[in-house]
Amino acid sequence: EKKYDKGLAKTRKTFSERMNELFANFRSVDEDFFEELEETLIGADVGFETAIRISEELKQEVKLKNAKKKSAIQNAIIEKLVNIYESEGIEENNALNLQQNELTIILFVGVNGVGKTTSIGKLAYQYKNEGKKVLLAAADTFRAGAIDQLVVWGERAGVEVVHGDAGGDPASVVFDAVRKAKEQQADILLVDTAGRLQNKVHLMKELEKIKRIIQREVPEAPHEVLLVLDATTGQNAMVQAKQFKETTDVTGLVLTKLDGTAKGGIVLAIRNELHLPVKLVGLGEGIEDLQAFNPTEFVYGLFK
Ligand code: GDP
Numbered sequence: 483e484k485k486y487d488k489g490l491a492k493t494r495k496t497f498s499e500r501m502n503e504l505f506a507n508f509r510s511v512d513e514d515f516f517e518e519l520e521e522t523l524i525g526a527d528v529g530f531e532t533a534i535r536i537s538e539e540l541k542q543e544v545k546l547k548n549a550k551k552k553s554a555i556q557n558a559i560i561e562k563l564v565n566i567y568e569s570e571g572i573e574e575n576n577a578l579n580l581q582q583n584e585l586t587i588i589l590f591v592g593v594n595g596v597g598k599t600t601s602i603g604k605l606a607y608q609y610k611n612e613g614k615k616v617l618l619a620a621a622d623t624f625r626a627g628a629i630d631q632l633v634v635w636g637e638r639a640g641v642e643v644v645h646g647d648a649g650g651d652p653a654s655v656v657f658d659a660v661r662k663a664k665e666q667q668a669d670i671l672l673v674d675t676a677g678r679l680q681n682k683v684h685l686m687k688e689l690e691k692i693k694r695i696i697q698r699e700v701p702e703a704p705h706e707v708l709l710v711l712d713a714t715t716g717q718n719a720m721v722q723a724k725q726f727k728e729t730t731d732v733t734g735l736v737l738t739k740l741d742g743t744a745k746g747g748i749v750l751a752i753r754n755e756l757h758l759p760v761k762l763v764g765l766g767e768g769i770e771d772l773q774a775f776n777p778t779e780f781v782y783g784l785f786k
Pocket of ligand 1: 592593594595596597598599600601631738739740741742763764765766767771
């Protein structure tokens with residue numbers, strides 16, 4: 483809880499400052515107000531579409547309910563932000579799709595430097611602490627250093643890392659890892675993949691190949707394909723999300739480095755514009771700094 487609050491401090495500060503500014507000169511809900519509201523929301527990185535949507539919905543509501551009081555308007559804005567998250571009924575699925583008494587396979591995708599390896603290490607640590615048997619697969623054989631880095635995280639978390647040589651075939655690493663996970667009756671296999679190959683088609687083919695290898699052994703896997711995004715990159719993260727959505731079936735997002743940015747509003751932009759749930763958030767560099775994302779808490783946190 484505390485960590486969650488602390489990790490969002492920068493986002494909250496900027497967001498609440500902007501909102502306070504907006505309401506400091508509040509006189510009436512006129513066209514100027516809605517224009518300022520849109521600017522405020524866009525400035526808070528919730529995205530253009532999201533800002534317009536909230537503003538339009540608020541206009542309707544103000545008309546219907548004849549709401550004029552500052553507090554009523556503020557509450558309505560909070561409600562609409564939460565709704566963006568709840569409207570599609572996917573919110574209960576914020577939790578990862580873990581199999582009971584069977585092997586769960588989670589694929590991690592995303593460009594280099596976003597925090598993929600770190601997030602895998604943190605998650606491995608959490609599951610290990612819950613008493614689960616965890617295995618990691620170092621299928622990013624493309625980036626120099628990626629394997630070593632995952633091995634280090636494996637040591638920290640106290641879990642085994644299946645890997646081959648740098649430059650090797652990622653699919654064969656995945657094959658070995660899935661076999662091993664089955665042999666050892668592991669609960670969870672987390673697979674690190676290459677973020678950037680020669681081009682998008684190549685990346686797509688590689689990910690498809692990895693999936694086919696997995697499905698030969700475990701037909702209904704991977705149970706999650708998590709796209710890792712760096713929140714500090716703001717709108718750039720949105721662009722990456724769009725591209726990866728075209729490349730593979732992403733089931734959810736891991737938004738990292740929220741502690742280092744005031745651009746946390748991006749969570750709402752992603753939800754509204756890409757219809758992908760944020761499942762985990764990275765709130766620091768430490769092994770315990772990864773948490774399940776709670777949208778309602780997040781939005782209310784912005785107005786604290
Ligand atoms: P990868 O290339 O996607 O595997 O990225 P890494 O896992 O190597 O992470 C890149 C950098 O981001 C490292 O220095 C991490 O410590 C840092 N990092 C990852 N997640 C977080 C986070 O949630 N908060 C902060 N502050 N740093 C993070």
